[in-house]
Amino acid sequence: MRDALLKYQDIKSHLSVKQKVGQLFMLAVFINDTEEEVAQMEKLIRDHCIGALCIFHSRASAATNFEGKKKVVYNENSYDRLKALIDRYQKASEFPLLIAMDAEWGLAMRIENTPQYPYAITLGALQDQKDLIYEVGFHIGMDCKKAGIHWNLAPVVDINNNPENPVIGYRSFGDKKEEVKSKAGAYLLGMNDAGILNSLKHFPGHGDTATDSHLGLPVIDKSKKELFENELYPFIKLLKEEVDSVMVAHLSLPQLDASENPSTTSKNIITGLLRDEIGFEGVIISDALNMHAVSKRYLQKGGLEVAAFNAGMDMLCFSEHPVEGISQILDSGSKDAVEKSFKRIWRLKEKVFGGAVSEDKAPSLSHKDLNREIAKNCITELWAEKKPLKDWKEHNFLNLSCGTPIANIFSEGLEKELGSKHYHLGEEAVHEEEHQNAVLALFPPSVKPKNNFGIESHILENIQKLISKNEVTVYLFGNPYVLDVLEGIDAADVIVFYQDFPDFQEVALQHFLGKIPALGELPVQLKTLQS
Known part of the structure; x- marks a missing residue:
């Protein structure tokens, strides 16, 4: 069976119902797993005809450790480890496995020493540059293909209209629905x-959530009309x-499902809304089922899986x-529903493994050149009442970073360019009275909003003091x-x-020196x- 993937109509009679149910499961595998854990996964794949795997870096960085309770050990050789594990797991499987990964900004989201591309929020700042976003999608796709990844669980098409959102934020293209649609579409095409x-x-x-679904169940209390708009x-x-799959989040939407079921286990939302009303015919995939928004609601082992399946997942x-x-899906799930889901999954496998191999196109820009072009076009100036920027060569200014x-x-x-000594804000003595102007390069420790993006309170106070005393x-x-x-x-x-x-940073220096204009928008x- 491994030499050539049979078409659905030819394979459906070869698999038992239990094997078909196994094909509906995407298990998490980790780059830094031990030999014992790898062997256990191989056994699961063999014994239960598992259909897909999703690659994560380590158990310490997985979804339910989102708050960083466990130490993440970095692996300089994780790319080679990735390819070796994929090869090993494929050999353990009777049928080709679909290998998936969250690679929203490239393999670097999970794997060290691989190309990283800008976050969606950065791409959201681009104006009339959908060709660059297309190139990002294309580059990431090619990087995935070379690594043995078939399925990039992207793009994010959430409209980030809640500044307090702890989990989407920088992963969204923005807060305007048309811009999100347009830019996600360019990424998708690539x-x-x-x-x-x-x-x-x-x-x-x-x-529009302020709760992290890795840790709790967010509630979106909006009408169906508001959601459609x-x-x-x-x-x-x-x-x-050409959309292969839609991932359903763990959300509570009481105006769509009064039962308080999370969307992941809501038949009203999965089958009623997405499948029947909107008319999506492709694969519907759950967000990670280990996330506390749902895992803590279903204490019986297998209960969450069968509830999601019966809802239409x-x-x-x-x-x-x-x-x-x-086991529980075999006991209580519809055999007809199993067959329909199996058919959808197998159609994805036909697309990946069953088609003619086409010659790969080469990207039009290198990874470095692409990032540089995006940097040049995303520059966003705010509150520039004193623009154009001063000729800093004629001013004695503080050169600070944080x-x-x-x-x-x-x-x-x-x-180097202007002779202004570089100081670290809050770490070195700086004679502010000698200056009226300051340039502060701000590098927040975290891209996520927890604990003020990792900026310590005394540093926030120092920045506030600096702004109050200087231009x-x-x-x-x-x-x-x-x-x-x-503040x-x-x-x-x-x-x-x-x-x-x-x-x-190189482009930023050129902008500061007046050699590159600002073309981006927030x-x-x-x-x-808004204040």
Whole structure:
């Protein structure tokens, strides 16, 4: 069976119902697993005819450890380990496994020393540059293909219209539905042209939440009409394109399902809304079933899996209890429903393994050149009342930075180009009375909003004090939502660069020197701007 994948009509009579149910399970595998854990996974694959695997870095960095309770051990050789594990797991399986990964900004989301591309929020700042977003999708698709990944669980099409959102934020293209649809569509097209499966997520829309579904169940109390006008808009529009799957989030939507069932186990939402009303015919996949929004609600092993399946789910991602889940679906699930889901999954396998091998197209830009082009086109100037920027060569200014990037090319470049000594804010003695102007390169420790993006309170106070005493230009190499935790920031000029990549810092230096204009626009509304 491994030499050539049989078509659905030819294979369906070869598998038992139990084997077909096994094909509906996507188990999590980890780069840093022990030999014992790898052997256990091989046995699960062999014994239960598992259909797919989802790659994660380590158990310490998996979804339910989102708060960082366990130490993440980095693996410099994780790419080679990835390829070796994929090969090993494929050999353990009677039928080809679909290998999936969350690679929203590239393999680097999970694997060290692999190409990283800008976050969706950075791409959201681009204006009339969908060709660059297409290239990102294409590059990521090609990187996945070379690594043995068939299914990139992306793009995120959530409209991030809640600044307090702890889990989507920078992963969204923005807070305007048309922009999210358009930019996610360009990314999707690039992935499709690379020959990689995709997944729109997180249905029916995880943007307007202030709860992290890794840890609790978010509630979106909106009418169906409101959802169709906003949250569902990108999904419905993009489903007219070549969409392989839709990922359902763990959300409570009481106006769609009064039973308080999470969307993951809601027949009203999965079958009634997505399948019947919207008319999606492809694979419906769950968000990770180990996430506490749902895992803590179903204490009986296998209960969550059978509830999701009976609601209309085709692929059960990150099932922690596959053996019990398979057993319960066999006991209480409809054989007709099993066959329909199996057929949808097998059609994906036909697309990956059964078609003619086409010659790969080469990207039009290298990884480095692509990131640099995005950096040049995303530059966003805010509150620039003092623009154009001063001729800093004629001014004695403070050259400050905050945070610890791998390399501070920007601040060191200012020192080299203009002779202004570089200081770390809050760590070195600075004679502020000698200056009236300051340039602050801000590198937030975290891209996520927890604990003020990792910025310590005394550093926030130092930034506030600096802005109150000086004319300050801030270069922000991180999530723009950081500005909402910086009191008094509206008194400063702010240039947002979104990423701390070396290419972005090099472009920032050129912008500061007046050699590159700002062409980007902020893709989200900030509370600071609305005050």
